[in-house]
Amino acid sequence: MKPIKAYGDTLGDGAIQLSFTLPVSFGGKAKEAAKIYVQKMGFKSADIVHAEPLSEEFTFFVAYGKTDNYVDYDSVEYSEAVDKAMSMDEVNAFIKQNFKRKIVIVGACTGFDAHTVGIDAIMNMKGYNHHFGLERYPMIEALNMGSQVPNEKLIEQAVKINADAILVSQIVTQKDTHIKNLTNFIELLEAEKLRKRFILVVGGPRINNKLAAEIGFDAGFGSGTYAEDVATFIVKKMYERLSEKK
């Protein structure tokens, strides 16, 4: 057991800052309500350090609170899709040595989502932040289908070019549209008995590896991902599947 609490300036003080709006007009009563509200959230102490009206009907608060709640760090389960990424050269060498052919990856930003920058960062030649994209990898055949690609189209293309892996990007997450769209993607694959044929990877700023697994993907990547992270995951997973077969 390793209990942990938020840290302000003394280990274990449980100090946290909050800011929020309540639908009441500004005044002493509003502040008192805010304080009670913070206490109800599990803070044993609560200071409303700032309050101001946003309109006649709304008030904004900044609060500091201290809590006895803790998390047992030892019981937290989470694992990244990739612990340590290989470099581009290492990935290429790995592919040459283990598969003796180029691997094929198709990707798209799907559904109504028109954000291309994320998937481009992973796939396009130029890459992102001085990390080359998959198109630059000599042993990878990468096809970026762009944005607003229907799930059906992406699957169709993956089958057509006999892809090893499919990359899906989801940036718009309001009202959980991404979850619905990603779930639909998995269902379509399952309906066509194609789920096991591809390695499925999803990425976007609100995606993580755990969420991806829950939806049915093999891996998920969030903000700050580079092509080498994804490439490493894919080639290792392919290798794992190859070994299983043998």
Add this chain to the structure above:
Amino acid sequence: MEKKLKLSEKKIEKARTLAENITGKIQNYIDSHTTVAVERASLRLLGADGADKNGVPVPNIIADSLKDKCGFGLCKYYLNALAKTGLDVKELNEKIAEGLDISKIDMADLKSVEIKAKEEIEKLDKRLEENVSYRNKKLSEFAENEKKPWIYVIVATGNIYEDVKQAKAAASQGADIIAVIRTTAQSLLDYVPYGATTEGFGGTYATQENFKIMRKALDEVSEKEKRYIRLVNYCSGLCMPEIAAMGAMERLDMMLNDSMYGILFRDINMYRTFTDQFFSRMINARAEIIINTGEDNYLTTSDAVEKAHTVLASQFLNESFAKRAGMKEELMGLGHAFEMNPEIKSGFLMEFSQALMAREIFDKHPLKYMPPTKFMTGDIFKGYAMNTMFNFVSKATGQTIELLGMLTEAIHTPYMQDRALAIKNALYVHNNIDGFLEEIEFKKDSTIRKRAAQVLDETVQMLSSVKKIGLFKAIESGMFADVKRPPEGGKGLEGVFEKENGYYNPVEKYLKNKLGIADTAEAK
């Protein structure tokens, strides 16, 4: 305003001439074409409105029943139906919504169609004129409370009634302009939904009823704040001209309305977009609605330092296209942005330089300056600091329309408190640095002067290359925003029609007349 960057006037002139040249070629195409959206917009301006029980809007019902007639102009059929049935516009709309097919009504003589056209156009002109004069009256009544830059914020809850609460709060905090951002993917719908809406993703549907609801709310708050609060929506996508029509009728004050945004960022066909933008801009020009162009977006898909000149080049093109649509400079809110990677050493100097460059080159235009977005992250505290730098540049370089950055840009569409914090930041900076630019000048060899000169040089080069290959090819090869679009690709090409001999559109004629645009199609 005294010009401090000492840019070469000759080069600026050259860029303008190149742009004129480039858009001239496109304009030839535009003049001889119409689109299904232009026809529906024209119908709307004549009074077509409402929807059937499945929610199909009346202008779409008409266009669907007369699909092969677009090249001749659809207004004739609507006006004919009015003449033949003796119904008024409202009654006719109801009949159409109930199933009356106006394509089946015998054509009366052109004379009675023209009498009806004259009647309806007079009504339209009166309505638009009232809107313009109301706005001007309020602007002068509250002139002493106007501040510069105008503070522009977005509401986007998906529910128009919730948007109203957020908008009113923002106005009372100091916002001058409220934009109701549209729901995800509305730009790809080939119709404008009807009625008030309470569901949307990352935005709220643009409908005429929603326009009306927000307009009323902002008019109320304007009286209270003694500032005229402007209303903005998005005149882009497959229904660009229809949104313009609705905005003109409901007294919106600004419209996002770019000549290329739809092509680059929504994959809408270029022929469609160019034709639609022209008609939309005539409507906006007539209704004295300020347009906002979308150059800021280029810097999200391509590098803000390397591709700064694509913004300036596009501003010249947007300016030229707008001019062709009869628009005055005072209505051209050309876009640009503060989008450089915050890690760049002395990046601020480049941002400052480019913002001032835009100001000096487009000195009559209500420039629209956009905040950092791409490099905003979940670190809201760093983001707040970046927005402060942006506010500084915006005020110091005299921008007109300042879209405020939100500390939560990378997370969600703004909460009420996000907006309030942004306004507070802006008001603080605006007040605190007031008079800054008047106090300073730039050394001849300063980074700030050299950067602007370099961007202008690159712009002239770029426009020369675009002129050589033509704008279609330029877009196809990815010269704007690093996005490549083929001329025949994208959505909506099937809705573009060559104007046939005898094309009839009294709305177009009215607009061209009002705006002093030569009617080339007719002369032919």
